[in-house]
Amino acid sequence: MKAMRRRFPYWLLARRSVQLAVLAAFMYELPGLGRVVTGNLASSTWFGQLQLTDPFVALQALLAGQALGAAALIGALVVAVAYAALGGRIYCAWICPINLLTDLAHWLRTRLGVRRHVPVSRHVRYGVLAAAVCASAAGSTLAWEIVNPITLLQRELMFGVSSGSWLLVVLFLFDLLYSRRGWCGHLCPVGAFYALLGRFGRLQVGASGMGERSASVRACPEPQVLAPIVSGQAEAVRSGECMRCGACMDANPSAGLGMRVRIVARPRIPPA
Amino acid sequence: MVPPPTDPVPAPGVSPRRQAFRRVARALGGVMIATLAARGLLGARPARAAHMLRPPGALPDADFDARCIRCGLCVQGCPFDILKLADWDDPAPIGTPFFVARQDPCRMCADLPCVRACPSGALDPLLVDVREADMGVAVLVGHESCLNYKGLSCGVCVRVCPVRGEAIALREIVRNGAVIRVPTVNTDQCTGCGSCEKHCVLSHAAIRVLPRALGIGRSGANAAGRGGVR
Ligand code: SF4
Ligand code: SF4
Numbered sequence: 001m002k003a004m005r006r007r008f009p010y011w012l013l014a015r016r017s018v019q020l021a022v023l024a025a026f027m028y029e030l031p032g033l034g035r036v037v038t039g040n041l042a043s044s045t046w047f048g049q050l051q052l053t054d055p056f057v058a059l060q061a062l063l064a065g066q067a068l069g070a071a072a073l074i075g076a077l078v079v080a081v082a083y084a085a086l087g088g089r090i091y092c093a094w095i096c097p098i099n100l101l102t103d104l105a106h107w108l109r110t111r112l113g114v115r116r117h118v119p120v121s122r123h124v125r126y127g128v129l130a131a132a133v134c135a136s137a138a139g140s141t142l143a144w145e146i147v148n149p150i151t152l153l154q155r156e157l158m159f160g161v162s163s164g165s166w167l168l169v170v171l172f173l174f175d176l177l178y179s180r181r182g183w184c185g186h187l188c189p190v191g192a193f194y195a196l197l198g199r200f201g202r203l204q205v206g207a208s209g210m211g212e213r214s215a216s217v218r219a220c221p222e223p224q225v226l227a228p229i230v231s232g233q234a235e236a237v238r239s240g241e242c243m244r245c246g247a248c249m250d251a252n253p254s255a256g257l258g259m260r261v262r263i264v265a266r267p268r269i270p271p272a
Numbered sequence: 273m274v275p276p277p278t279d280p281v282p283a284p285g286v287s288p289r290r291q292a293f294r295r296v297a298r299a300l301g302g303v304m305i306a307t308l309a310a311r312g313l314l315g316a317r318p319a320r321a322a323h324m325l326r327p328p329g330a331l332p333d334a335d336f337d338a339r340c341i342r343c344g345l346c347v348q349g350c351p352f353d354i355l356k357l358a359d360w361d362d363p364a365p366i367g368t369p370f371f372v373a374r375q376d377p378c379r380m381c382a383d384l385p386c387v388r389a390c391p392s393g394a395l396d397p398l399l400v401d402v403r404e405a406d407m408g409v410a411v412l413v414g415h416e417s418c419l420n421y422k423g424l425s426c427g428v429c430v431r432v433c434p435v436r437g438e439a440i441a442l443r444e445i446v447r448n449g450a451v452i453r454v455p456t457v458n459t460d461q462c463t464g465c466g467s468c469e470k471h472c473v474l475s476h477a478a479i480r481v482l483p484r485a486l487g488i489g490r491s492g493a494n495a496a497g498r499g500g501v502r
């Protein structure tokens with residue numbers, strides 16, 4: 001096998017920058033400008049004007065039988081439309097702060113050479129999602145928000161609360177010691193929700209030529225989504241589970257993969 | 273919603289249809305058990321304790337818990353920093369806003385910044401006059417310890433009330449032949465802001481803000497009381 005040319009991981013850098021900038025925007029004021037955003041990832045106000053609401057949280061409230069206020073509803077609609085148009089799990093890779101935690105666990109895992117991996121089906125997350133949805137309706141409350149680690153982590157960072165930290169520690173250790181990419185890749189119902197929402201998202205990783213793609217598949221947190229490309233059955237990743245993280249392109253720049261908005265699917269590339 | 277099969281190799285002697293059926297049944301079973309577990313967890317979480325007061329305009333408890341999306345915009349909207357979001361170990365649904373009167377009472381801002389910040393309607397946007405707010409109702413719980421009740425002259429609770437004279441006043445009553453002036457709450461006017469509880473000079477406040485349902489009685493016969501006993 002020929003040695004892969006490694007280059008600077010541009011996608012990773014871009015992704016971390018966005019992730020950290022969003023996290024920081026919630027936590028700090030800009031000197032001279034004041035607050036960029038108030039609230040948290042459940043619902044937030046940007047620049048004192050734009051209201052954004054997590055559509056999954058809104059869905060839970062609606063199922064609990066609550067007609068949400070217009071501000072929250074419109075905010076949820078804006079976010080839902082954006083992710084549906086581009087690809088839902090952009091949220092997971094570029095915004096969600098838990099991704100920082102689980103990526104760290106995964107990095108540490110490879111560093112420490114942890115081999116233990118108890119396989120969990122990737123479909124379990126859809127079961128957790130269904131259960132969260134059912135429990136919200138049956139319990140007339142926001143069921144997932146009792147344990148949601150995303151807003152939990154944010155609250156811990158923003159308001160300095162800490163009694164929920166044990167949950168985050170458990171999650172970290174689970175990913176580190178128990179199951180590879182266990183949380184984001186197999187269990188998290190928020191990821192499952194965004195995967196369904198962005199099922200027809202148009203920002204897609206596609207094949208722009210031929211290339212050796214095994215390194216890309218190995219780097220991908222959801223390797224199953226690349227299978228159609230590798231086998232030459234499709235010219236772009238169609239799965240909603242693709243996180244648009246760019247790890248495949250960072251892993252091997254000469255793999256002939258690229259990410260762009262594809263309004264219409266092109267016919268597949270004929271095998272050379 | 274449950275995506276395609278994981279085990280592509282059919283077991284020998286089992287028809288694909290039966291296999292598919294088993295898979296669906298297993299998935300449904302899993303979801304059902306998870307739903308039951310989640311319901312259990314929901315019930316195990318403490319409901320709101322009486323001393324955790326909601327910001328003005330909060331809907332009745334059950335509706336509030338389901339409509340509040342735990343965003344904390346009200347917390348950041350409050351200029352006095354009195355609101356907190358419930359932590360995992362607080363006796364209130366996690367992530368919902370509350371304040372504790374004895375620590376820091378609601379200042380009853382005329383422009384209700386917390387209500388205006390709330391995007392979900394959990395804090396009712398129809399509340400425009402803060403004097404209509406109903407965060408609870410003040411109750412003189414410590415008659416033995418209240419200084420005024422003992423015949424001394426304190427009245428701090430009355431003097432700090434933002435709705436002074438209307439929500440709470442000193443009312444003269446005759447006890448053991450002597451006239452004493454007792455802090456008396458007018459439950460219609462009291463907003464439950466908690467200023468009186470905060471400023472009560474005793475080490476444990478003699479006046480407390482309680483949820484309205486706990487704080488006031490209602491006329492009518494008690495089925496388990498005298499009317500019910502033969
Ligand atoms: S009325 Fe004012 S002091 Fe009271 S909770 Fe709202 S913002 Fe805070
Ligand atoms: S602003 Fe409204 S929805 Fe957000 S935490 Fe406060 S009460 Fe809940």
Ligand code: SF4
Nearest residue numbers: 433462463465466468
């Ligand atoms: S809680 Fe106390 S201070 Fe506030 S309105 Fe009622 S009587 Fe007045």
